[in-house]
Amino acid sequence: MGAWGARVFDDDTALDFLEEQLIPRADPRVVMRKAFEAALAADYVEYDAGQAVLASAAVILSAKNGQPLDDDETEARVAWREGLAALDFAALAELGSKACLRVCGKSSELRELWEEDADLLSAWIGNVESLARGLKQNSSGQ
Template identity: 35%
Template sequence: MGTWDIGHFDNDTAADFSGTIDDAPEAGRAAVIRDALVVAIEADYLDSDEGAPAVAAAALVASQCPGGEPVTTAYGPDKPLPVLPTDLRPLAVKALDAVLGENSELRELWDEAGDKEWAPGIARLREVLVAAAG
């Protein structure tokens, strides 16, 4: 995993995911985000190449929630997102639960690196989504 920082888009896989969103027609961008979330939710063991897009997708969903932070990184999608369906919010929460879970390679990699900032950043993102999901 080519990772350069703790941000939700600060790795090669998430940056590539942003390109996939940009390549999709505007009407299909929400489906790309939904697919990334569902892959994470349904995985028995969440590979980091599946976890990183799920985190990025959750950040995009959260950016449209009250209290959510806009995605301003150069590694996020360049093209505007449509208003995302609100049913993505609980999916994003479940995907982040999978990313932080015991069967997540992404969590394992950050734990092994001894990082103390990545997981709290994911938890803050989750809090925004939980509040918005009702």
């Protein structure tokens, strides 16, 4: 059983997406755009697709705000994240904000799974909505 928690990178699937799809790229914006567009185009957002959206959104906000991605950031991850600061994510921010809201909406496997844990559901929704708000605020420019 993998790790599970209300913050984005408390989940092993989000960490796997970060490590396997985002970090290997100096410029992960194409991968992020695909994740956001796939979630927005889907009738039902599958678990892995939802985690890809949340991981991508968290990386954008982390790059913009200079905040760590999680509590256990390695030197290599810090260097990668700091390298992202030079990238312009403004074109992805609005798309990412909408995709985050889809992930915590009714047609989402992640939402369904979180509904099974009433104690953490509101914390998880709050975290996802915070990501969406943060992206929306940054959508007017970097």
